[in-house]
Amino acid sequence: MRSTILLLSEDKPGVxxxxxxxxxxxxxxxxxxTAGPTLEPNMSRFAITIDDTEERTAKIIKQIDRLIExxxxxxxxxxxxxxxxxxxxxxxxxxxxxxxxxxxxELYKANDEIIVGFIGTPDEVDLFIEKxxxxxLIEISRSGITTLPL
Amino acid sequence: xxxxxxxxxxxxxxxxxxxxxxxxxxxxxxxPFFDAFSxxxxxxxxxxxxxxxxxxxxxxxxxxxxxxGVCLATSGxxxxxxxxxxxxxxxxxxxxxxxxxxxxxxxxGSDAFQEVDILGITLPITxxxxxxxxxxxxxxxxxxxxxxxxxxxxxxVHIDIPTNVFKQQxxxxxxxxxxxxxxxxxxxxxxxxxxxxxxxxxKNSQKPVIICGHGxxxxxxxxxxxxxxxxxxxxxxxxxLGKGAFPESHELSYGMLGMHGMAYANFAVxxxxxxxxxxxxxxxxxxxxxxxxxKNAKIIHIDIDPAEIGKNVKPYLPVVGNIKxxxxxxxxVLPEKKHHDWVGEIEGWxxxxxxxxxxxxxxxxxxxxxELHKITEGKSIIVTDVGQHQMxxxxxYPQDESNKFLTSGGLGSMGFGLPAAIGARFxxxxxxxxxxxxxGGIQMxxxxxxxxxxxxxxxxxAIMNNGFLGMVRQWQELFYDKNYEGTPITSPDFSLIAQAxxxxxLRCEKPSDIASTIKAARDMKGTVICExxxxxxxxxxxMVAPGKGLKDxxxxx
Numbered sequence: 001m002r003s004t005i006l007l008l009s010e011d012k013p014g015v016x017x018x019x020x021x022x023x024x025x026x027x028x029x030x031x032x033x034t035a036g037p038t039l040e041p042n043m044s045r046f047a048i049t050i051d052d053t054e055e056r057t058a059k060i061i062k063q064i065d066r067l068i069e070x071x072x073x074x075x076x077x078x079x080x081x082x083x084x085x086x087x088x089x090x091x092x093x094x095x096x097x098x099x100x101x102x103x104x105x106e107l108y109k110a111n112d113e114i115i116v117g118f119i120g121t122p123d124e125v126d127l128f129i130e131k132x133x134x135x136x137l138i139e140i141s142r143s144g145i146t147t148l149p150l
Numbered sequence: 151x152x153x154x155x156x157x158x159x160x161x162x163x164x165x166x167x168x169x170x171x172x173x174x175x176x177x178x179x180x181x182p183f184f185d186a187f188s189x190x191x192x193x194x195x196x197x198x199x200x201x202x203x204x205x206x207x208x209x210x211x212x213x214x215x216x217x218x219g220v221c222l223a224t225s226g227x228x229x230x231x232x233x234x235x236x237x238x239x240x241x242x243x244x245x246x247x248x249x250x251x252x253x254x255x256x257x258x259g260s261d262a263f264q265e266v267d268i269l270g271i272t273l274p275i276t277x278x279x280x281x282x283x284x285x286x287x288x289x290x291x292x293x294x295x296x297x298x299x300x301x302x303x304x305x306x307v308h309i310d311i312p313t314n315v316f317k318q319q320x321x322x323x324x325x326x327x328x329x330x331x332x333x334x335x336x337x338x339x340x341x342x343x344x345x346x347x348x349x350x351x352x353k354n355s356q357k358p359v360i361i362c363g364h365g366x367x368x369x370x371x372x373x374x375x376x377x378x379x380x381x382x383x384x385x386x387x388x389x390x391l392g393k394g395a396f397p398e399s400h401e402l403s404y405g406m407l408g409m410h411g412m413a414y415a416n417f418a419v420x421x422x423x424x425x426x427x428x429x430x431x432x433x434x435x436x437x438x439x440x441x442x443x444x445k446n447a448k449i450i451h452i453d454i455d456p457a458e459i460g461k462n463v464k465p466y467l468p469v470v471g472n473i474k475x476x477x478x479x480x481x482x483v484l485p486e487k488k489h490h491d492w493v494g495e496i497e498g499w500x501x502x503x504x505x506x507x508x509x510x511x512x513x514x515x516x517x518x519x520x521e522l523h524k525i526t527e528g529k530s531i532i533v534t535d536v537g538q539h540q541m542x543x544x545x546x547y548p549q550d551e552s553n554k555f556l557t558s559g560g561l562g563s564m565g566f567g568l569p570a571a572i573g574a575r576f577x578x579x580x581x582x583x584x585x586x587x588x589x590g591g592i593q594m595x596x597x598x599x600x601x602x603x604x605x606x607x608x609x610x611x612a613i614m615n616n617g618f619l620g621m622v623r624q625w626q627e628l629f630y631d632k633n634y635e636g637t638p639i640t641s642p643d644f645s646l647i648a649q650a651x652x653x654x655x656l657r658c659e660k661p662s663d664i665a666s667t668i669k670a671a672r673d674m675k676g677t678v679i680c681e682x683x684x685x686x687x688x689x690x691x692x693m694v695a696p697g698k699g700l701k702d703x704x705x706x707x
Contacts, residue, residue, distance in 0.1 A: 009333065010332065010333060013281075014269075014281075017270075017273070018273065058460075059457070059460065062456050062457040062459075065335075065456070065457070066455070067333070068298060068333055070333045071332045072333075
């Protein structure tokens, strides 16, 4: 079961290392991870997506909560949150290509290459990639999921 | 004191925390620390002979005193040598502050001489760790480190300090009064609803049993535990680290459970309809196979660490909280009850399946321990190493008080005994201390004998010499067709070792001399190496074979 864990921590060096080291020790594979500052000074928010059983996910949340810098940690339910991911996609440019890919933004254009940005739910990003493949998609970079509860 | 430096601030902070003794070993990056040390006459530094000894001594000090143990080493190999002792403290929830020197800040990352990423190494074996960039941060870091080490579920905290920070001049020392740890939660009691549920489960139970663990001792809940057991007439079994929390001479005490626990303790848990786990993490060595563990029982799990609840055993009723507080809450509403039939059933097992020992004309470890228990009236502080003698000591030296059985439980670190006994001696200067060790364990940190001599300490050291790494040999006998590969071990002549170190030595070769040897050792002043030549191929029973359940406890050979 894929789930996203949202945690609020003190913004101190090494917190990301502590969290990922813990996940490695307990043998979790990280699907995606995003991190950044919050409106509160000296606080960071991490969104970690893992794919594991419900039981193990519940256990790792309690383990993460033991980390001294972690102030709050919750599992985010999909239906009670906004989940969003950013995609950067590089194409060999073709005329009229962007018309076939709605909701994306052109970020860079050269003679033969174009880079676009797309923001959506993880499923929408998957779909966007599928639709892009026949259109000369060369390379992608996904940001990983970030999330806010409703 | 001329100018204040970072080193002074570390030392001032130690004094502010009430530290009176620390265990360490100098080296390049901590010379400034030792330089400042001369200004602090009330703090005693014990020079060990290997940094692992420093960590184990701090560990033993913490176990025997209940206070935070402090150890210190230099960067690189000094720091890595502390690692086993830190991991040991982490597994057994021992409060410890370990300080390491680090290479100069501007050289970190350059693979400088004696540089190692010790923060990265201790990250998974500490409750928390710190790197100090600036000497002005030291008071805050030290305050937090001690606070974290001893509060909630205790554990080791590591502080890495570059040598330039030790030397950095600071204006003044102001110890932090405030703690700013928004993410550090310390549970106290539980809610009334949970208390009611606990009481109802006890009321409705016909066959309750308490498994008491280290947590009961850490939260000093001995009195409450006793009241709970007596008022509700509940048999008590304990984990190895829970030894002494409930008096073993009490009629409701049924000894240690687990892999080498009493058969009747294991059967009590297996047949119970209610298991109350108090400050235990349901380690694999006590549960045996989880598939069959206490299958007929509802399990109440009381622990201060929410992450322990449901980690190994799924409880029917989880109770997160400080054990003393939770037990007090329960006792406020708990009615009296009797379980005569159930207790009678367990009593029956004690008669059918008593502890049994090998029938031999030689000395066995149980024979020696039985004499020791008689002569010391069960009142000595006991330190063990790891292996057969450790299990036998847990079985044959029952105790009525907590914090008197010092052993490496979770990590099972050989070499623990001798340095831990040194730490215990500083914590309890006036009590009798016996170190029970094996011929393997004593040789793993034998260099610490000289620490004993330099400090003028008195420890009675019993070496159970069987010429084998006994516990592994036992497994080889039982599960590997007696293929004794790697386990026969020779020893130096311990009388010459004793002579070389200037210590007393006694050797006991036959059972009839055990009592007189123990008495002679007690009458001698100072440390005695007391060697017992014991049956070479003796096995610890009862035993739950690996992968088996408690119901399959093997009684003997």
